[in-house]
Amino acid sequence: MAVNFKENEGIVEDILSVYSEKAKKNRKEHIGINSKETCGSCVAKSNVKSLPGVMTPRGCAYAGSKGVVWGPVKDVINISHGPIGCGMYSWGTRRNLANGEPGIENFMPFQFTTDFKERDIVFGGDKKLEQAIKELHELFPSAKGIIIDSECPIGLIGDDIEAVAKKMTDEIKIPVIPVRCEGFRGVSQSLGHHIANDTIRDFVVGTGEIDESKKTPYDVAILGDYNIGGDVWSSMKIFKEMGLNVVAHWSGDGSIEEMKITHGVNYNLLHCYRSMNYIARHFEEKFGIPWIEYNFFGPTKIKESIRSIAKLFDGNIQEKSEGVIKAYEPKMQEVIDKYRPRLEGKKVMILVGGLRPRHIVGAYEDLGMKVVSAAYEFAHTDDYERTTKELEDGTIIADDMNEYEFVELANRLKPDLVASGIKEKYVFQKMGIPFRQMHSWDYSGPYHGYDGFEIFARDMDLAVNSPSWKLVKPRWKK
Amino acid sequence: MEKEEVKKIKDWMNTEEYKEKNFNRKAITINPERACQPLGAVLCAAGFEDTMPFVHGSHGCVAYYRNNLSRHFREPIAGVCTSLTEDGAVFGGQANGFEGFKNATALYKPKMFAISTTCMSEIIGDDLGSIVGNAREKGYLSEDISAPYANTPSFAGSHLEGYDSMLNAIIETLGKKRDAAKADIINIIPGFDTTVGNINEVKRILKIFGINYLVLADYSNTLDSPLNGEYKLYPDGATKLEDVKNCVNNKAAIAMQKYATKKTAAMLSEKFGQDVRVVKSPIGINYTDEFLMTLSELSGKEVPQEIEDERGRAIDSMTDAQQYIHGKKFAIFGDPDMLIGLTSYLLEMGGIPKYVLCSNGTEDFKKEIEDLFAAYSESGAEVYIDKDLWHLRSLLMTGPVDMLLGPSHGKFAAREANIPHIRVGYPIFDRVNIHRYPLYGYSGVINLTTWIVNKFLDVLDDTSDDAHFELMR
Numbered sequence: 027m028a029v030n031f032k033e034n035e036g037i038v039e040d041i042l043s044v045y046s047e048k049a050k051k052n053r054k055e056h057i058g059i060n061s062k063e064t065c066g067s068c069v070a071k072s073n074v075k076s077l078p079g080v081m082t083p084r085g086c087a088y089a090g091s092k093g094v095v096w097g098p099v100k101d102v103i104n105i106s107h108g109p110i111g112c113g114m115y116s117w118g119t120r121r122n123l124a125n126g127e128p129g130i131e132n133f134m135p136f137q138f139t140t141d142f143k144e145r146d147i148v149f150g151g152d153k154k155l156e157q158a159i160k161e162l163h164e165l166f167p168s169a170k171g172i173i174i175d176s177e178c179p180i181g182l183i184g185d186d187i188e189a190v191a192k193k194m195t196d197e198i199k200i201p202v203i204p205v206r207c208e209g210f211r212g213v214s215q216s217l218g219h220h221i222a223n224d225t226i227r228d229f230v231v232g233t234g235e236i237d238e239s240k241k242t243p244y245d246v247a248i249l250g251d252y253n254i255g256g257d258v259w260s261s262m263k264i265f266k267e268m269g270l271n272v273v274a275h276w277s278g279d280g281s282i283e284e285m286k287i288t289h290g291v292n293y294n295l296l297h298c299y300r301s302m303n304y305i306a307r308h309f310e311e312k313f314g315i316p317w318i319e320y321n322f323f324g325p326t327k328i329k330e331s332i333r334s335i336a337k338l339f340d341g342n343i344q345e346k347s348e349g350v351i352k353a354y355e356p357k358m359q360e361v362i363d364k365y366r367p368r369l370e371g372k373k374v375m376i377l378v379g380g381l382r383p384r385h386i387v388g389a390y391e392d393l394g395m396k397v398v399s400a401a402y403e404f405a406h407t408d409d410y411e412r413t414t415k416e417l418e419d420g421t422i423i424a425d426d427m428n429e430y431e432f433v434e435l436a437n438r439l440k441p442d443l444v445a446s447g448i449k450e451k452y453v454f455q456k457m458g459i460p461f462r463q464m465h466s467w468d469y470s471g472p473y474h475g476y477d478g479f480e481i482f483a484r485d486m487d488l489a490v491n492s493p494s495w496k497l498v499k500p501r502w503k504k
Numbered sequence: 505m506e507k508e509e510v511k512k513i514k515d516w517m518n519t520e521e522y523k524e525k526n527f528n529r530k531a532i533t534i535n536p537e538r539a540c541q542p543l544g545a546v547l548c549a550a551g552f553e554d555t556m557p558f559v560h561g562s563h564g565c566v567a568y569y570r571n572n573l574s575r576h577f578r579e580p581i582a583g584v585c586t587s588l589t590e591d592g593a594v595f596g597g598q599a600n601g602f603e604g605f606k607n608a609t610a611l612y613k614p615k616m617f618a619i620s621t622t623c624m625s626e627i628i629g630d631d632l633g634s635i636v637g638n639a640r641e642k643g644y645l646s647e648d649i650s651a652p653y654a655n656t657p658s659f660a661g662s663h664l665e666g667y668d669s670m671l672n673a674i675i676e677t678l679g680k681k682r683d684a685a686k687a688d689i690i691n692i693i694p695g696f697d698t699t700v701g702n703i704n705e706v707k708r709i710l711k712i713f714g715i716n717y718l719v720l721a722d723y724s725n726t727l728d729s730p731l732n733g734e735y736k737l738y739p740d741g742a743t744k745l746e747d748v749k750n751c752v753n754n755k756a757a758i759a760m761q762k763y764a765t766k767k768t769a770a771m772l773s774e775k776f777g778q779d780v781r782v783v784k785s786p787i788g789i790n791y792t793d794e795f796l797m798t799l800s801e802l803s804g805k806e807v808p809q810e811i812e813d814e815r816g817r818a819i820d821s822m823t824d825a826q827q828y829i830h831g832k833k834f835a836i837f838g839d840p841d842m843l844i845g846l847t848s849y850l851l852e853m854g855g856i857p858k859y860v861l862c863s864n865g866t867e868d869f870k871k872e873i874e875d876l877f878a879a880y881s882e883s884g885a886e887v888y889i890d891k892d893l894w895h896l897r898s899l900l901m902t903g904p905v906d907m908l909l910g911p912s913h914g915k916f917a918a919r920e921a922n923i924p925h926i927r928v929g930y931p932i933f934d935r936v937n938i939h940r941y942p943l944y945g946y947s948g949v950i951n952l953t954t955w956i957v958n959k960f961l962d963v964l965d966d967t968s969d970d971a972h973f974e975l976m977r
Contacts, residue, residue, distance in 0.1 A: 080584060086565070
């Protein structure tokens with residue numbers, strides 16, 4: 027199915043025609059047509075400010091830190107430091123599953139906030155923060171750390187959370203970590219990831235003692251898997267079967283205790299490049315730990331990933347890894363045989379964060395589906411470099427695609443499935459287009475690993491082929 | 505951690521000693537049931553014709569409001585913002601405001617921008633009035649587009665005040681006083697009510713009464729729009745701007761929630777001399793009766809027989825089921841007006857609302873609940889304002905109740921206390937369609953009775969041994 031370049035260029039041109047000249051010029055640079063030959067990274071301009079006044083899909087730095095990187099660490103308390111809203115809206119909404127007794131080993135089901143009022147804005151909130159930390163330590167003595175996730179006001183009113191954190195670390199003898207992830211910093215969640223990575227680097231990495239007697243040549247850490255719907259667990263299963271020893275998983279179902287000893291591993295395995303490449307690079311520079319990207323969506327990519335990871339190790343691991351691939355092949359073939367005939371040729375439009383628009387392409391292709399447009403919320407140039415090779419030439423690639431553009435593009439590309447977030451879900455469903463939330467797995471999952479693919483395939487089928495979509499038009503209007 | 509150690513801490517967390525420590529905290533809030541002002545402003549805006557919520561702040565804020573409301577209603581929620589970043593903090597947000605108006609006008613062609621603020625724009629001290637004025641002067645904002653604005657700082661009040669301030673601004677900005685006689689129309693102000701079934705129930709009652717009405721803000725259709733293959737950015741059925749213009753000349757207004765309409769109610773009464781009645785949210789028989797009597801008084805019409813028959817059916821449903829509620833203890837939490845209604849309903853059923861907890865309640869609210877307890881000679885009931893769900897957990901673990909009523913966030917405490925949890929209020933993220941069923945009116949009485957009693961009966965069936973697993977209940 028060859029894509030007509032000219033046609034897609036025309037579509038983009040047409041969609042942008044409604045903008046003012048200035049806005050049009052801006053947005054034009056963010057939407058490209060894929061061409062492997064000419065340019066990878068320059069397909070779309072990225073990581074710059076959004077246009078004001080458009081429904082951008084983007085969130086903020088706080089969302090990137092508290093919501094993504096720090097939030098899933100289960101044995102620490104994340105304080106949403108500032109007014110009530112941010113903590114409220116990010117409470118339990120990313121589906122970072124975690125084992126452990128709530129309130130003792132696992133703080134996932136909680137929303138902690140200093141709940142700023144007017145007087146805190148006027149007089150500063152440092153004293154309140156200090157008191158809050160003391161109270162938390164008293165009420166939750168088993169917490170292994172306290173993370174101060176700053177909301178907008180903190181940076182604007184000039185609070186010194188670093189001083190409070192330092193003082194409290196000395197006093198309560200667990201790490202108290204100040205994170206300057208105020209929502210106005212940067213242009214999207216992405217800077218929040220980076221800021222959170224930097225605080226992990228500065229306050230956590232290397233602080234644990236490595237028990238040399240327990241070290242094996244197969245020690246690895248998973249970076250950038252947030253255990254959405256249990257992704258970490260289905261991935262761990264594979265690594266275990268390959269013979270690897272997963273010492274830490276960052277940060278889904280993760281623990282600060284594991285993060286402290288991650289510098290003892292032999293390799294870092296990186297799933298979400300966008301949100302954790304920073305810390306992977308740090309481990310490499312400071313501790314000489316190599317890192318490798320992998321992709322656990324769909325059997326084709328899983329197979330490739332298992333092989334490239336196995337290459338880092340000895341023959342024993344390589345042999346076991348081939349065994350793993352072989353062992354799952356019949357099951358995967360069964361899944362494909364069941365769903366592919368129902369999904370073959372169906373067109374998908376994707377708009378997600380900074381990884382999945384390229385990472386899930388293979389899984390859709392395993393099911394015979396075709397990605398007709400891929401858009402990111404907050405990717406950078408290096409993400410686009412990695413994206414162009416995953417997609418057919420002619421595919422529309424877009425950066426920070428807003429709701430107007432997304433809807434207009436769908437009107438023209440006529441997808442059978444849209445894969446994006448909660449803000450977009452009901453827009454497309456009103457249009458009668460099947461939809462799956464691809465941030466939260468739409469309350470399903472896991473989607474990673476072999477076990478995940480079976481669920482992914484089932485979910486795409488139940489969305490695309492639900493009989494309910496055929497009822498949208500009344501019989502008297504057909 | 506070692507299992508024994510975990511158990512030791514867990515046991516301690518369930519003690520009176522822990523409860524005392526927990527209630528002594530001053531600085532940290534744990535699991536509050538309260539959102540921030542701009543969320544209320546965005547909800548309010550969704551009730552007006554061709555209106556785009558316009559949030560002056562960083563785009564993280566508006567993304568959160570849209571997410572949050574979408575998860576509850578399972579509907580698209582529109583909203584734009586000025587995408588403030590660091591330079592906005594230094595230079596102010598006017599330039600972003602200008603560009604925002606221009607872009608949003610080009611893409612979304614609204615008839616009105618409902619402008620609200622966030623922490624950031626409040627702290628940097630941006631003046632919405634001058635931004636709007638300058639934008640008009642310089643041509644970024646067309647004169648054809650209304651642009652009411654409200655200050656909705658997240659560090660004061662809650663979603664209730666945000667809703668109220670936005671509604672107040674919209675009516676005050678658009679309303680045009682006429683000297684002619686008042687129109688024979690009653691304004692209905694629902695308040696921050698995310699149970700669209702409530703608004704529909706009120707409208708149904710008014711239709712049966714034969715009363716002309718205008719709902720301000722009416723998102724009962726826009727946030728419950730038909731799926732018919734067409735996406736409408738501004739779905740049909742919202743309050744028309746022309747009607748808002750005239751609403752100040754209508755003969756009366758009824759505010760259905762006292763604590764989410766204070767500013768608006770005062771403005772209509774003081775500035776426009778409207779006969780404003782603030783009723784108790786009509787949950788349960790007594791408050792529904794009061795609401796109907798208010799309608800009767802304002803319209804000069806008798807309560808229709810059709811509605812009186814509905815009342816009889818609701819009473820019938822209560823008496824059929826009251827044995828399963830009488831003497832049962834409940835914990836309830838959520839927004840204040842709903843809690844007053846639920847307390848009244850439970851007392852009518854012989855239930856005991858032992859804990860009434862409100863993260864955004866005031867002393868006035870507390871007094872209202874205590875007066876209700878007193879009216880039913882119910883001692884031993886406790887009302888907590890400015891408390892959160894971690895406080896509630898301590899209450900449930902030290903002094904158990906039989907059921908929890910409130911939004912989805914209560915599920916963690918209910919699970920620990922091993923009690924059933926009926927979802928009411930905002931937000932409901934983990935059950936479908938609940939918000940379509942009214943709590944209001946006699947229909948609401950039947951809904952509440954059905955949910956509560958059948959839940960108790962499900963638990964009874966799920967937990968009884970073979971001998972007691974009976975056919976009849």
